[in-house]
Amino acid sequence: MIKIDNIVHKYTVWDDENTKNEKVVLDGISLDIPSSTFMAILGPNGSGKSTLAKHLNVLLLPDEGTVWIDGINTADVDKLWDIRSQVGMVFQNPDNQIIGTSVEEDVAFGPENKNMESSKIRTLVESCLKRVGLWQKRKESPTRLSGGQKQRLGTADALAGVPKCIVMDEPTAMLDPEARKEVIRLIHDLNKNEGITIVLITHHTDEVADADQIVLMKEGHIIGKGTPMEIFSNKELLRAAKMDIPPRVELGDKLREAGIPVPESILTEEKMKSEILRLYNETKGKGEATC
Amino acid sequence: MIRDITIGQYYDVPSVIHRLDPRVKLMGVLIYIVALFLIRNPVLYIVPLVVTIVLYAAAKVPASYFFKGLRGIILLLLFTFVFRMLYTPGDVIASFWIFNITSQGVVKAIQMTARIALMITGAALISYTSTPKALADGLEKAFSCFQRIGIPVHDMAIIVMIAFRFIPIMFEELNLLMDAQAARGAKFSEGNILQKCKGVITLLLPLFMMSVNRSSDLAMAMEARGYSGSHEVSRMYPLRYRTADYVSYVLLALYLAAFIFIRVFL
Ligand SMILES: Nc1ncnc2c1ncn2[C@@H]1O[C@H](COP(=O)(O)OP(=O)(O)OP(=O)(O)O)[C@@H](O)[C@H]1O
Numbered sequence: 043m044i045k046i047d048n049i050v051h052k053y054t055v056w057d058d059e060n061t062k063n064e065k066v067v068l069d070g071i072s073l074d075i076p077s078s079t080f081m082a083i084l085g086p087n088g089s090g091k092s093t094l095a096k097h098l099n100v101l102l103l104p105d106e107g108t109v110w111i112d113g114i115n116t117a118d119v120d121k122l123w124d125i126r127s128q129v130g131m132v133f134q135n136p137d138n139q140i141i142g143t144s145v146e147e148d149v150a151f152g153p154e155n156k157n158m159e160s161s162k163i164r165t166l167v168e169s170c171l172k173r174v175g176l177w178q179k180r181k182e183s184p185t186r187l188s189g190g191q192k193q194r195l196g197t198a199d200a201l202a203g204v205p206k207c208i209v210m211d212e213p214t215a216m217l218d219p220e221a222r223k224e225v226i227r228l229i230h231d232l233n234k235n236e237g238i239t240i241v242l243i244t245h246h247t248d249e250v251a252d253a254d255q256i257v258l259m260k261e262g263h264i265i266g267k268g269t270p271m272e273i274f275s276n277k278e279l280l281r282a283a284k285m286d287i288p289p290r291v292e293l294g295d296k297l298r299e300a301g302i303p304v305p306e307s308i309l310t311e312e313k314m315k316s317e318i319l320r321l322y323n324e325t326k327g328k329g330e331a332t333c
Numbered sequence: 334m335i336r337d338i339t340i341g342q343y344y345d346v347p348s349v350i351h352r353l354d355p356r357v358k359l360m361g362v363l364i365y366i367v368a369l370f371l372i373r374n375p376v377l378y379i380v381p382l383v384v385t386i387v388l389y390a391a392a393k394v395p396a397s398y399f400f401k402g403l404r405g406i407i408l409l410l411l412f413t414f415v416f417r418m419l420y421t422p423g424d425v426i427a428s429f430w431i432f433n434i435t436s437q438g439v440v441k442a443i444q445m446t447a448r449i450a451l452m453i454t455g456a457a458l459i460s461y462t463s464t465p466k467a468l469a470d471g472l473e474k475a476f477s478c479f480q481r482i483g484i485p486v487h488d489m490a491i492i493v494m495i496a497f498r499f500i501p502i503m504f505e506e507l508n509l510l511m512d513a514q515a516a517r518g519a520k521f522s523e524g525n526i527l528q529k530c531k532g533v534i535t536l537l538l539p540l541f542m543m544s545v546n547r548s549s550d551l552a553m554a555m556e557a558r559g560y561s562g563s564h565e566v567s568r569m570y571p572l573r574y575r576t577a578d579y580v581s582y583v584l585l586a587l588y589l590a591a592f593i594f595i596r597v598f599l
């Protein structure tokens with residue numbers, strides 16, 4: 043789906059003496075994102091995650107290297123709108139990406155820009171709003187939505203482009219825990235049920251336990267890549283990326299230290315619960331047997 | 334105070350007026366205001382008053398909602414009334430201190446106040462009954478002929494839309510800022526002019542910075558969703574005239590004609 047080949051991105055910055063300087067923000071990034079994967083990108087502030095995300099939607103072009111989206115080079119100006127319709131974007135601040143003064147108008151903004159037929163826009167808007175569970179609120183003003191609903195609306199906006207991939211740049215950063223779960227659940231559903239490729243940028247390690255792949259970034263480099271299990275069992279790497287160890291992984295460690303043999307592969311709450319229950323029942327069974 | 338401005342906020346109910354094409358409503362407001370200015374005999378203000386009441390009833394906008402919105406302009410009306418009454422020369426009917434109240438002044442005052450009140454209530458109806466999007470679309474269509482001579486009507490419509498979307502958010506931010514500054518001991522309603530100005534600047538600067546950040550974010554979000562500002566776009570609900578719209582145009586023409594007739598011949 044997306045192939046990033048050794049890209050370099052430099053921002054021009056003006057320093058105190060009013061001289062032009064170049065700041066290398068992405069320094070030789072290569073990454074393959076296969077179709078229908080759920081890829082999470084983690085990294086400390088300023089590591090270049092947002093800059094990378096903007097390359098996936100041609101909001102930026104690389105200074106060196108190439109980004110291929112479905113076999114199209116993003117530097118190909120004639121294909122700009124083709125690429126933009128392949129990749130949808132959801133940004134951090136929901137208020138700064140909602141353009142319409144009502145929910146349905148906002149979703150219609152993208153299709154209207156593509157000069158789509160009115161009846162087609164209406165069916166598309168309906169399907170997008172139903173998929174994110176906001177169809178009931180279609181006539182409402184976005185100002186009246188909750189944070190989680192706003193980000194779901196942002197997702198519907200992205201879906202209205204009929205994308206194969208959705209890139210989300212810290213969509214949960216401004217949300218409370220309940221709303222975060224709501225949004226993460228939604229994108230997992232879209233990934234599983236519709237095979238939409240997801241690139242999720244986040245600071246929350248607990249949101250990525252179910253990702254297919256995790257990429258760790260730091261200072262413009264990729265410093266680690268792998269499944270959640272591989273990444274979270276590598277404490278050195280996590281420390282280098284200034285990431286917390288997710289609470290459930292930590293709990294597993296502590297349990298193992300205390301002599302309770304939960305396997306290292308457990309990263310989700312559900313599995314942890316059933317594993318502990320299983321172990322508990324096992325020992326209880328033994329206990330009864332010895333009596 | 335800023336928190337309860339309702340004038341100009343869409344009131345969502347199904348009604349004949351809501352369903353009218355926004356272009357008809359824009360033309361309606363224009364004709365309504367022109368007609369107000371054609372009136373010379375104050376008794377005739379009865380006509381637009383009745384028309385306004387009938388239209389509000391037809392639009393199902395409750396009086397309470399309307400009066401809540403009117404609160405903001407009461408001061409303006411009062412000021413107009415008093416000012417007109419005291420500063421019109423003519424036959425003195427009462428006088429105190431340095432002020433003279435003239436009979437002409439009283440008539441003028443009633444006339445001016447009635448005109449402004451009717452103008453604002455009539456014009457407010459359009460914003461109660463059309464969404465900002467519909468209004469922007471209506472303006473865009475109505476002025477589309479100017480696009481050909483290089484006036485960016487489409488861009489202006491988008492600007493109107495975005496303004497409608499972000500003004501409430503900016504008020505929200507302003508309130509937050511005021512609370513935050515108040516928590517740090519700022520008092521906006523005390524002190525001399527200079528101190529007040531300083532207070533306002535401590536509010537405006539961050540508000541301005543927030544808006545600049547917002548606009549760059551917004552530009553990116555719009556671009557990501559295919560907005561280029563140059564090519565042909567479509568509409569989810571394209572504007573299309575229906576019978577009711579044509580009928581309304583005829584009624585509007587008759588209304589205007591009647592007032593012109595009265596002005597010229599009576
Ligand atoms: N438009 C710009 N001009 C100059 N420098 C920029 C620009 N945008 C970002 N930078 C710089 O590039 C670096 C990487 O920024 P980027 O936004 O990609 O980081 P990030 O990983 O998304 O960080 P965060 O977690 O804070 O969102 C930062 O040091 C930032 O200051």
Ligand SMILES: [Mg+2]
Nearest residue numbers: 091092093211
């Ligand atoms: Mg970022």
